[in-house]
Amino acid sequence: xxxxxxxxxxxxxxxxxxxxxxxxxxxxxxxxxxxxxxxxxxxxxxxxxxxxxxxxxxxxxxxxxxxxxxxxxxxxxxxxxxxxxxxxxxxxxxxxxxxxxxxxxxxxxxxxxxxxxxxxxxxxxxxxxxxxxxxxxxxxxxxxxxxxxxxxxxxxxxxxxxxxxxxxxxxxxxxxxxxxxxxxxxxxxxxxxxxxxxxxxxxxxxxxxxxxxxxxxxxxxxxxxxxxxxxxxxxxxxxxxxxxxxxxxxxxxxxxxxxxxxxxxxxxxxxxxxxxxxxxxxxxxxxxxxxxxxxxxxxxxxxxxxxxxxxxxxxxxxxxxxxxxxxxxxxxxxxxxxxxxxxxxxxxxxxxxxxxxxxxxxxxxxxxxxxxxxxxxxxxxxxxxxxxxxxxxxxxxxxxxxxxxxxxxxxxxxxxxxxxxxxxxxxxxxxxxxxxxxxxxxxxxxx
Ligand code: TRP
Numbered sequence: 001x002x003x004x005x006x007x008x009x010x011x012x013x014x015x016x017x018x019x020x021x022x023x024x025x026x027x028x029x030x031x032x033x034x035x036x037x038x039x040x041x042x043x044x045x046x047x048x049x050x051x052x053x054x055x056x057x058x059x060x061x062x063x064x065x066x067x068x069x070x071x072x073x074x075x076x077x078x079x080x081x082x083x084x085x086x087x088x089x090x091x092x093x094x095x096x097x098x099x100x101x102x103x104x105x106x107x108x109x110x111x112x113x114x115x116x117x118x119x120x121x122x123x124x125x126x127x128x129x130x131x132x133x134x135x136x137x138x139x140x141x142x143x144x145x146x147x148x149x150x151x152x153x154x155x156x157x158x159x160x161x162x163x164x165x166x167x168x169x170x171x172x173x174x175x176x177x178x179x180x181x182x183x184x185x186x187x188x189x190x191x192x193x194x195x196x197x198x199x200x201x202x203x204x205x206x207x208x209x210x211x212x213x214x215x216x217x218x219x220x221x222x223x224x225x226x227x228x229x230x231x232x233x234x235x236x237x238x239x240x241x242x243x244x245x246x247x248x249x250x251x252x253x254x255x256x257x258x259x260x261x262x263x264x265x266x267x268x269x270x271x272x273x274x275x276x277x278x279x280x281x282x283x284x285x286x287x288x289x290x291x292x293x294x295x296x297x298x299x300x301x302x303x304x305x306x307x308x309x310x311x312x313x314x315x316x317x318x319x320x321x322x323x324x325x326x327x328x329x330x331x332x333x334x335x336x337x338x339x340x341x342x343x344x345x346x347x348x349x350x351x352x353x354x355x356x357x358x359x360x361x362x363x364x365x366x367x368x369x370x371x372x373x374x375x376x377x378x379x380x381x382x383x384x385x386x387x388x389x390x391x392x393x394x395x396x397x398x399x400x401x402x403x404x405x406x407x408x409x410x411x412x413x414x415x416x417x418x419x420x421x422x423x424x425x426x427x428x429x430x431x432x433x434x435x436x437x438x439x440x441x442x443x444x445x446x447x
Contacts (some may be wrong), residue, residue, distance in 0.1 A: 008074040012162040019165040021254040023316030031265035035276030040199035065234030071326040072228030087379035091228035093324040100351035107141030116302030122293030150344035183267040192266035226373035242400030371431030385415035
């Protein structure tokens with residue numbers, strides 16, 4: 001096996017991890033999750049979940065990745081507990097699964113970028129979305145998006161992933177900030193901020209059964225947890241970095257970008273009197289597409305917005321492909337480029353049904369969000385908290401002056417708080433799946 005790669009700089013690692021975290025989930029998902037779950041009420045619960053569950057959970061993946069310096073499956077054997085590789089297998093499988101439809105959405109973004117230049121979706125945004133979101137052209141753009149992802153991953157950790165993240169992540173922030181300033185000049189922007197930022201305690205209390213699982217799912221998804229991505233990235237990390245500090249920076253940065261996206265999206269929607277609560281995977285494209293058609297300088301705003309979305313989607317998709325690629329590179333004699341092309345082709349094929357039928361995409365998304373992702377994080381928490389606690393705490397404290405109190409509190413969060421939060425989410429999530437599938441007529445628990 002060739003010598004294992006590492007990040008060139010600590011900043012490079014942080015930017016790559018932020019690039020993975022900041023994705024469609026922040027810009028396209030977060031404002032709409034918030035919209036469907038009561039705006040500011042969702043925001044409050046979500047922020048609590050991010051810091052109480054998301055932050056300790058990202059440290060779990062860092063601990064496993066850096067200690068083992070292996071891909072997310074072999075990591076567990078390396079740590080002396082091969083049977084727990086099931087946690088890595090679930091995660092790697094989920095990365096493969098999620099990338100298949102993430103890339104279909106990436107294809108839509110490419111399409112909308114082109115559509116912004118020509119103004120193609122300005123007329124009837126809903127009809128445009130319905131026309132382009134499924135069918136042979138959606139398959140073709142899904143292929144183009146996967147090609148871009150494969151191209152970057154083929155170049156390797158330092159030359160491909162790190163270098164591209166150093167360009168993409170700062171661009172995302174600068175452009176999104178510019179859009180936020182522009183959005184603040186729209187009339188009725190104030191009502192958007194109000195909806196977004198003034199929580200109503202009654203709404204939180206009344207809807208906690210639906211807000212909580214959405215918030216946990218969103219927190220995991222946006223922090224790129226539960227699919228081995230952060231295990232893979234931290235496995236290329238040096239021993240002298242502080243995991244809590246890097247993790248903290250990544251969590252805060254990712255949260256700020258999500259918040260920033262809300263500052264762009266809500267003023268636009270309120271400016272046009274669009275209800276932000278209407279759901280579905282196409283909503284963002286339909287509502288924002290429609291909005292860009294009606295506002296001043298809509299073409300330019302559309303181009304910038306979808307370009308930001310493309311960069312965000314790409315820098316996330318490469319982390320998903322890296323999970324599977326690192327496993328195959330370390331277990332076969334094929335070169336990294338060959339593996340990236342091979343895995344990319346399989347992911348493309350798995351995504352074809354989602355590009356042809358929107359029901360597939362919805363189901364792929366729902367299963368990943370409600371089931372696979374929480375299950376993988378749960379397995380990891382049980383492993384670290386109860387099977388491997390000494391090694392976990394030891395690794396957390398490497399390269400940093402973490403106090404004994406911090407590591408003890410962290411360990412108990414891993415042991416109790418994270419599993420409890422996930423179990424609740426899983427139960428509510430499975431209930432939701434059964435209701436959607438028509439097996440259950442309506443929710444029984446906490447309804
Ligand atoms: N975090 C990304 C987003 O918000 C999605 C993503 C990329 C992801 N890699 C992941 C989610 C790994 C879970 C696991 O869009």
